[in-house]
Amino acid sequence: MTISILGSGNVAHHLVRAMIQNTIQVKQIYNRSLDKAAELGEANHIEYTDDIKKLQRADVFIIATADDAIEELSQQIPFPDAIVAHTSGTSSIERLKGNFKKGVIYPLQTFSKDRYVKYDEIPFFIEAENPEILKALKNLAKKITHRVYELNSEKRKEIHLAAVFVCNFVNYLYGIGKDLVEKEGLPFSVLQALILETAEKIKELNPYEAQTGPAVRGDEKTIAQHLELLNDMPRKKAIYELLTKSIQEKYT
């Protein structure tokens, strides 16, 4: 089975690495910017191009681009017997336009180019327009990870929404923590042990059981003190108020 990757961003980088680690043959990399295609291709000894017309036949084409590029790019893939799959959490399988076998392979992770990631723990969510394609994509994903799930476009959107809460929004709260400790002349690293333990804990504990802090224990005195500290930071104060209220409503 040969794979070609369209796109050269964070997801593409990690897919290429995951495939190479698992001896899956990556045939070609396409990116509209030749520099970026070259960077990914040369680092991994893979042919690359910025000319979509030079795309060679492969068994599977994986589109790992921005969501907006999926439609136009997929239209230009001229291999009716190949599988074309995008990697987007939010885009429906219908965004693939063209005459080929359609599917989705969505890895649920936050990817930064320079981070080492354990691919075998990343959940891959698969969708396909028929059982044969589904099986092929599942088999491909199973070479990379033991967590492979079938999921349709509607449900995939919900998973992506969950990811926004536990990753993007959480990261923003880390930023607020950073601001607050640095304001007191302390390095952000003083929060690291706490951040890691909070994340590790929920491997064993349901987060609703693991909830601690002034909101859940109804400690109005501490809450009032915190709101006063936030008086000159209206954005942080609004977030504190809303999350505290939400926790209190949840637990009463």
Add this chain to the structure above:
Amino acid sequence: MTISILGSGNVAHHLVRAMIQNTIQVKQIYNRSLDKAAELGEANHIEYTDDIKKLQRADVFIIATADDAIEELSQQIPFPDAIVAHTSGTSSIERLKGNFKKGVIYPLQTFSKDRYVKYDEIPFFIEAENPEILKALKNLAKKITHRVYELNSEKRKEIHLAAVFVCNFVNYLYGIGKDLVEKEGLPFSVLQALILETAEKIKELNPYEAQTGPAVRGDEKTIAQHLELLNDMPRKKAIYELLTKSIQEKYT
């Protein structure tokens, strides 16, 4: 140097373990509930009591109780030449009432009894009413961790506030993620790799540089889709809206 611990909750449990691991002698445990004092004392072969009058002389008394108990409890410690330190992030050193040497030793971590914790990475924040007490408490903390900081009561409150954002609020967002994936019939564990990587990432990356997601990339289409998915969940929707708006304001 002998230490006695007042309180038998999560913080007390972990302080006792941290001390035993570092061959610091724990002399006695006091708790108003005998059962709880016994549980902690017997597990660690330490004398225990529920009678404050039976408190024996030690070099340092550490009050690891609820904030509200600090005042009353500290008043009853009859050893003027001993150090008495509380462990609270939010309580000022002034909450210690009584005739003894006053200090604070605040470990910044979320403690659950059954979790294994690496004590040498936990920051301990120390405050004391004079340099001699400060030195003694710093030396005690340094036996447990390499991260010891001096910090006054006002600044400690800010650090505690930061902890509420990166721990309590983050944990609540994990709960929202759990609700959303379980709604689609998937186990919470599908989010674990993402949660851990989000937490690990900020060891290397500034969270403001690590920020990803629809809000920071101005992906209004996905945001609108997410808000629609949240239509019948007003609490989650309000949080999504506020955090998205805050991220967008921060990055523009």
